[in-house]
Amino acid sequence: xxxxxxxxxxxxxxxxxxxxxxxxxxxxxxxxxxxxxxxxxxxxxxxxxxxxxxxxxxxxxxxxxxxxxxxxxxxxxxxxxxxxxxxxxxxxxxxxxxxxxxxxxxxxxxxxxxxxxxxxxxxxxxxxxxxxxxxxxxxxxxxxxxxxxxxxxxxxxxxxxxxxxxxxxxxxxxxxxxxxxxxxxxxxxxxxxxxxxxxxxxxxxxxxxxxxxxxxxxxxxxxxxxxxxxxxxxxxxxxxxxxxxxxxxxxxxxxxxxxxxxxx
Numbered sequence: 488x489x490x491x492x493x494x495x496x497x498x499x500x501x502x503x504x505x506x507x508x509x510x511x512x513x514x515x516x517x518x519x520x521x522x523x524x525x526x527x528x529x530x531x532x533x534x535x536x537x538x539x540x541x542x543x544x545x546x547x548x549x550x551x552x553x554x555x556x557x558x559x560x561x562x563x564x565x566x567x568x569x570x571x572x573x574x575x576x577x578x579x580x581x582x583x584x585x586x587x588x589x590x591x592x593x594x595x596x597x598x599x600x601x602x603x604x605x606x607x608x609x610x611x612x613x614x615x616x617x618x619x620x621x622x623x624x625x626x627x628x629x630x631x632x633x634x635x636x637x638x639x640x641x642x643x644x645x646x647x648x649x650x651x652x653x654x655x656x657x658x659x660x661x662x663x664x665x666x667x668x669x670x671x672x673x674x675x676x677x678x679x680x681x682x683x684x685x686x687x688x689x690x691x692x693x694x695x696x697x698x699x700x701x702x703x704x705x706x707x708x709x710x711x712x713x714x715x716x717x718x719x720x721x722x723x724x725x726x727x728x729x730x731x732x733x734x735x736x737x738x739x740x741x742x743x744x745x746x747x748x749x750x751x
Contacts, residue, residue: 550650578639609727
């Protein structure tokens with residue numbers, strides 16, 4: 488019986504990581520937000536804080552791997568990436584410290600609300616963000632700093648990558664094109680996730696073995712997702728909406744579960 492439980496734990500961790508990696512490869516982002524629910528409800532991690540800390544580490548590794556690919560293609564604005572990452576990491580440390588101090592069930596409840604908001608936003612038709620290159624002056628630097636601190640704090644608090652916040656934030660603060668914002672954001676996503684994971688690890692709230700299994704599955708899933716993305720590129724809007732529907736269903740389940748724990 489014990490051996491069966493161990494086998495299930497390993498297979499579920501690898502499969503869950505594979506699903507996250509697959510969605511990231513297929514859709515180009517967003518998949519990381521389901522890492523924590525998968526760890527809680529599929530893998531069976533009992534403590535929400537451990538699920539968040541472990542998920543943050545997996546998100547960080549995945550983001551750095553994708554960042555290397557974008558950097559090789561010249562999509563990264565290095566100075567913006569470095570400044571945004573450093574300031575955002577400060578926000579992530581503060582946000583993750585606040586998250587650690589909060590009751591686990593309450594944190595899951597707020598996480599579910601965030602998922603519902605993300606799902607609704609993904610359902611809406613995407614309008615192109617009009618940006619224009621701006622001079623590097625005090626106003627731009629202050630705007631970038633504010634966005635970095637806020638995005639980092641949200642990322643750390645919830646243990647998520649936060650790309651859906653960082654990409655539009657970078658575009659609006661600096662005026663960089665979309666492709667550069669995506670590539671540049673990945674350094675921040677990886678850095679925020681690493682800062683959050685290390686903060687949680689300092690309190691013993693990261694399962695390193697589970698994280699390795701999750702990351703291993705993510706690598707395989709990511710490759711498969713990228714291969715399929717080429718074939719399904721014309722259906723990306725439909726796929727995004729299907730994924731948004733999945734996020735809304737999962738958030739509803741999390742709200743139901745956490746509501747019962749909080750108000751039973």
